[in-house]
Amino acid sequence: MELLPVHTPAGFDSLDLLEPLAAALAGEGPAVAPHVVPGQSFGSLPNDDVAAVISTSGSTGVPKQTMLGVDALAASAMGTAFALQAEGQWLLTLPVHYVAGLQVLVRSLFAGTRPAVADTGGGFTPEAFNAGAAELTDRVRFTSLVPTQLHRLLTDPTPETLRLLRRFDAILLGGAAAGPALRSLARSHDLRIVETYGMSETCGGCVYDGTPLDGVELDSVEGRLRIGGPVLAEGYLGDALLSKEKFMFTSGRRWFITDDAGESAPDGTVTVHGRLDDVIVTGALKVSAARVGDVIQAIPGVDQVMVLGIDSPEWGSAVAAAVLGDVDSGTIRQAVHVELGAHAVPKAILSLDAFPLLPGGKPDRRTIRALLERA
The missing domain is CATH 3.30.300.30 (ANL, C-terminal domain)
Structure with a gap:
């Protein structure tokens, strides 16, 4: 299986990735790997099902190269459409070499819409958001933000920023926990916020407002969350040992073992308490x-x-x-x-x-x- 490395320096047009990504999803081109460092070696992909190789955030350790399959990306995109009860046009505000940004492109391809892009070359600003949001033409509109971005948008917002935010049918909020103050502020402005939980290994958000996407299952083993379902990645490129450790077959299905503490209720809803390493022994x-x-x-x-x-x-x-x-x-x-x-x-x-x-x-x-x- 071939891999198409795509270096995404500042000023890279994210929409340039649409065509090769569409080919990869259709099985007519190599898997894409956004933000490859020049000279970086990936080795060979294990099978033809991989459509993209995405780096984990590396927020607490060395980033891992996560292999996302065609079926997993499709399941995630369709699960999102079912959860939001619509498909529409997306505003891209996040880098495409992270899973939340890539998924905006994937969802757009499956919906048959062309995303708009907020120019964040100079950093994320309300002005960049407003300019990108103003380019949306579809009646149904979505975007994906991290809490820091939403906080910036709601700090002394202009009437135009609020108007554009209210125009979205849903604003997916993930990547980190949104505090009660930010949630309350968003509600006071009548914004339609959907809090998501997920990671690169699950093709991004797989739990929306506490409810898993269609086909996704979460349970807790000794307080540690594990995730099963069609959205799971193929594993880590070039690290078979870690892939075996984190993706395992048990209880008759394949699971991803997270580093998060949480619990699932009998009705299937999920509560995430935070990272397991958030316990401080002092x-x-x-x-x-x-x-x-x-x-x-x-x-x-x-x-x-x-x-x-x-x-x-x-x-x-x-x-x-x-x-x-x-x-x-x-x-x-x-x-x-x-x-x-x-x-x-x-x-x-x-x-x-x-x-x-x-x-x-x-x-x-x-x-x-x-x-x-x-x-």
């Missing part, structure tokens, strides 16, 4: 980073928060928080102390104007942790 006591984050997020004036463990000579690990918004550290420490106890109070609190981001729009956890360790 002074021999366990602290849930997600729980600390929830307490801080509920404080008036906090827009977004990220809670991480940082190295500490005294405690082994210490709780630390990076915060966007207008709130003083004393208020944060008091709120956490009252709700969770002294051991959960952040030892380091850093106020930022914006989170450092990975190219796909997710907060860069490694960079944020380094900033907290210097705070």
